[in-house]
Amino acid sequence: MKKNQIKSTISDKEIRQLVIERLRNLTSNRRVSIGSLGEFTKDELIRNVQENSEIGNKIVEIQLEYLRALKEGLFFVEDQNAHNTPQS
Amino acid sequence: MSKTKMLITRPNHDITTNYLYFWSEILITKARKTGYPVVDLSRKRANKKELLSIIKKVNPNFIVFNGHGNDSTIFGYDNEPLIEVGINEELLNSKIVYARSCSAVKKLGKSSIKNGCSSFIGYDDEFVFIIDNDIISHPLQDTTAKLFLDPSNYIVLLLLKGHTVSEANRRSKEKYRQTILNHMISTTKQEDRDLIPFLARNYIHQVCLGNQEATI
Numbered sequence: 001m002k003k004n005q006i007k008s009t010i011s012d013k014e015i016r017q018l019v020i021e022r023l024r025n026l027t028s029n030r031r032v033s034i035g036s037l038g039e040f041t042k043d044e045l046i047r048n049v050q051e052n053s054e055i056g057n058k059i060v061e062i063q064l065e066y067l068r069a070l071k072e073g074l075f076f077v078e079d080q081n082a083h084n085t086p087q088s
Numbered sequence: 089m090s091k092t093k094m095l096i097t098r099p100n101h102d103i104t105t106n107y108l109y110f111w112s113e114i115l116i117t118k119a120r121k122t123g124y125p126v127v128d129l130s131r132k133r134a135n136k137k138e139l140l141s142i143i144k145k146v147n148p149n150f151i152v153f154n155g156h157g158n159d160s161t162i163f164g165y166d167n168e169p170l171i172e173v174g175i176n177e178e179l180l181n182s183k184i185v186y187a188r189s190c191s192a193v194k195k196l197g198k199s200s201i202k203n204g205c206s207s208f209i210g211y212d213d214e215f216v217f218i219i220d221n222d223i224i225s226h227p228l229q230d231t232t233a234k235l236f237l238d239p240s241n242y243i244v245l246l247l248l249k250g251h252t253v254s255e256a257n258r259r260s261k262e263k264y265r266q267t268i269l270n271h272m273i274s275t276t277k278q279e280d281r282d283l284i285p286f287l288a289r290n291y292i293h294q295v296c297l298g299n300q301e302a303t304i
Contacts, residue, residue, distance in 0.1 A: 027279045029221045030232060032286060033104045035190030035214040036156035036167070041221075058214065066285035069292060075268050079261050 016049050016056075019063045023049065034058060092304045094119050095127045095148035099134040099155050099165035103224065107217070108154035108188060110227040111237040115152065115244045122248050124150075124304075134164035139171075143179050150184050150304040152244055157189025157210075160196050173199045180205040184253060184304055186243050190214045197297050207253040207298035209243055216289050235283060236290060239263035247304050254300035264291035 026032075026042040033039045037055050040048070048056035069075065096116060100109035109130065119126045127142050129135075134155065142148070153170070156163045160173035171177055173195050181204035187197070193210040200208050217236035223229050239260050246256035268287050271280055 022282070022285075025278055025282050031219050031221060033107070033217050033219055035104065035216070036158065036163075037214070039103050039219060062216070062289050063285050065292065066288045069288055074292070075265055075272075075288070078265065079258065 015064070016052070016060060019060050020046050020049050022063055023059070032059075091125070092150055093125050093127070093146055093148040094150045094152065094304075095129065095139075095142055095146070096152040097129045097134040097139065097154060097164055097170065098131075099163075100131050101166050103219065105155055107219065107227045107230070107233055107237070111233075111241060112152070112154050113228075114241055115248075118245055119248055124248065129164075132165050134170070135168050136164065136170050139164070140176075140179070149182065150247065151180065151186075153185070153187040153189055153192075155189055157187060157192040157196075159191050159194040160199075162187055162189045162192050162196065171196065171200075177205070178203045180208070182206055184247065184302055186210065186247070188215060188240055193295050193297065197295075201298040205298060207296065207300070207302045209253060209257050209294070209296045211290070211293045212295055213293040214289070215240075215293075216286050218283055218286055232283070235267055235287065239267065240290070240294075250303055252301050252303055253296050253298075257294065257296035261291055261294055264288075264294075 023042060023046050028042055031039045031041045032045060034055065037058065040055065045059055049059055096112060098109040098112045100106040116126050116128055127146055127148060129138050129142065153162045156167055161169045162171045164170045171179060177196060177200045180200045184206050185200065185208045187210035190211060191213055193208065193212040197208040197210050218232050220230045220232045227233060242260045242263050243256045246259055247253065264287055268284055268291065271284050
């Protein structure tokens with residue numbers, strides 16, 4: 001069976017579960033400052049991802065963006081175009 | 089040519105702004121040692137009235153904002169709007185700006201440049217960092233937060249040394265990238281590797297608009 005025949009898409013629920021598993025590794029004595037959204041402990045982050053809240057969605061976005069950047073090799077070459085225009 | 093004058097805002101009304109307040113002390117000390125006059129709008133002085141007064145009286149050509157922000161606004165103490173799109177972004181006319189505030193590049197940065205701001209370094213999404221709960225009352229001793237705040241401080245330190253905004257932004261981002269790479273190696277503890285996505289956030293979203301060759 002070809003790889004792309006196994007599964008071509010991943011559901012939103014599966015993505016959130018993936019992010020939660022990654023967040024479980026964070027140490028409990030740290031909290032993440034996300035600007036005006038506030039500062040969040042590991043448990044608070046996990047709860048927000050589970051609840052699909054604004055903060056939870058932001059955390060999912062941060063984790064997925066990192067994985068995409070890793071796949072694209074973004075960190076393995078110096079940014080020669082650091083004065084780029086905003087991405088969004 | 090007039091001497092560079094620096095203005096910095098650093099409210100401290102919550103945990104995040106308190107961290108930025110302390111980590112900005114390094115910048116103020118360095119600027120003064122280098123011989124630049126600095127107006128420090130700290131704590132409750134980081135308000136709109138004081139800001140307008142200082143810009144009018146002192147006319148600083150280099151402004152560093154610390155505090156919360158969104159696409160169109162940079163906030164001061166107790167989240168009072170200081171600079172807003174369509175309201176007063178022309179105050180940044182001819183100035184070099186570094187905004188350590190979430191998302192301000194998106195609309196405010198662009199609009200400021202259109203309205204005559206020389207250069208605007210900031211973030212087109214949230215500025216994030218991680219705090220060690222055990223030393224939350226001593227932000228400058230927080231080695232986890234240092235991983236995030238050192239590269240951002242580096243922008244200002246390089247500008248104070250006379251580098252262009254483009255170079256300051258590039259080298260700051262390079263510092264983030266090296267920190268990310270250092271945390272990828274196999275000997276790094278898992279708990280520290282988990283910092284990488286958050287470091288990557290600032291690396292990816294730090295941008296510089298306007299005149300790339302400007303210096304303070």
